[in-house]
Amino acid sequence: xxxxxxxxxxxxxxxxxxxxxxxxxxxxxKADGSVSIHSDDRAYKPLNWxxxxxxxxxxxxxxxxxxxxxxxxIITLEExxxxxxxxxxxxxxxxxxxxxxxxxxxxxxxxxxxxxxxSLVRREFPTxxxxxxxxxxxxxxxxVAVEIKRRGEIDGVEQLTRYLELLNRDPxxxxxxxxxxxxxxxxxxxxxxxxRGIRCVVLDYDALRGIEPxxxxxx
Numbered sequence: 636x637x638x639x640x641x642x643x644x645x646x647x648x649x650x651x652x653x654x655x656x657x658x659x660x661x662x663x664x665k666a667d668g669s670v671s672i673h674s675d676d677r678a679y680k681p682l683n684w685x686x687x688x689x690x691x692x693x694x695x696x697x698x699x700x701x702x703x704x705x706x707x708x709i710i711t712l713e714e715x716x717x718x719x720x721x722x723x724x725x726x727x728x729x730x731x732x733x734x735x736x737x738x739x740x741x742x743x744x745x746x747x748x749x750x751x752x753x754s755l756v757r758r759e760f761p762t763x764x765x766x767x768x769x770x771x772x773x774x775x776x777x778x779v780a781v782e783i784k785r786r787g788e789i790d791g792v793e794q795l796t797r798y799l800e801l802l803n804r805d806p807x808x809x810x811x812x813x814x815x816x817x818x819x820x821x822x823x824x825x826x827x828x829x830x831r832g833i834r835c836v837v838l839d840y841d842a843l844r845g846i847e848p849x850x851x852x853x854x
Contacts, residue, residue, distance in 0.1 A: 637664040640717040645672050647683055649706030655682055657713060664691060666723075670700045670708060683708060739768050739783050741843040742816065746771055748843065749781070749814060749836060767798045778802070778811040787817030787835070792828045799833075 639662040645655040660682070661673040668687035689702040700708040739758060742748060746755045752774030760770035760780070769781035780802055782795040795813050802811040813833040815824070818840055825835050 636666060636723055637720045638662075638717065639664070639715060641715045642713040644711045644713075645683055646709045646711075647707070648709065649704070653683060657711075659716070662710065672708070672710075735768075735783055735785055738785065738816075738818070738838060738840065738843070741840070742781070742783060742838065743769055745843055748838075749779075749816070750774060753779075762798050762801045764797060764801065767795070767802070773812075778808045779814055780811050781814045781816055783838075784815075784817040785819075787815055787820035787824045789821070789824050789827055791815060791817070792824050792831070792833065795828075795833060796831055 640659065641662060642657060642659045643662070644657045645660075647653040655672065658674070663669075663671045663673060663681075665671075668689055668691075669685065670689065670691060671681035671684035673681050685700045685702060685706070685708050689700055692699045692701070696712050698710040698712065700710070743755050743758050746753045746769070749771065750773055754772050756770040756772060756778075758769055759766040760768075767780045768783045771779045771781060773779055780795065780798055782791060782798065784791045792815055795815055799811055799813045803809045813828075813831075814836055815828045815833050816836040816838050818838050820828075820835050820837060828835050
């Protein structure tokens with residue numbers, strides 16, 4: 636990764652035009668080829684950027700970042716205060732407590748959380764467009780596809796809807812019902828799910844782990 640602190644102006648030329656007047660900024664040039672322009676008041680969000688595949692052409696006082704579509708970031712340099720390169724090494728990835736894989740594993744181990752007499756058929760049940768998190772059978776032996784999210788939003792409901800459409804084409808599985816399970820479910824997602832006959836379940840991560848919360852419960 637290359638870090639450049641410079642007084643510069645930046646002009647974007649492409650589907651539209653955008654101009655950043657002369658000021659001191661951080662230029663971030665990553666190993667994947669991406670270039671982003673940062674200020675000191677936008678947290679992680681860049682002022683402008685070019686995603687890979689793209690390439691950087693360095694001429695005296697002017698850097699040009701261009702992609703295959705012909706879009707350009709033209710960086711006019713007045714002064715460079717810092718220019719350094721750093722090898723970050725392989726990225727192990729962000730690990731969170733309670734990510735979807737953890738929720739899936741826990742719910743698979745405690746599938747009766749979804750209903751008495753339920754049984755697990757398989758985790759990561761394959762479909763032509765990707766695996767559904769859990770395939771289960773309810774107490775009456777009917778197939779149920781369960782999609783698990785940390786935060787349940789409309790796109791998760793749409794994803795489960797597509798899985799159900801494909802799974803219900805299989806006469807050995809049909810009819811397949813759907814369960815949308817998440818730690819939090821947005822109201823709009825709940826409305827859409829229920830309109831499509833999909834049951835919503837809010838998951839208690841601590842309860843699935845066998846940890847009782849510290850606070851008192853009324854029910």
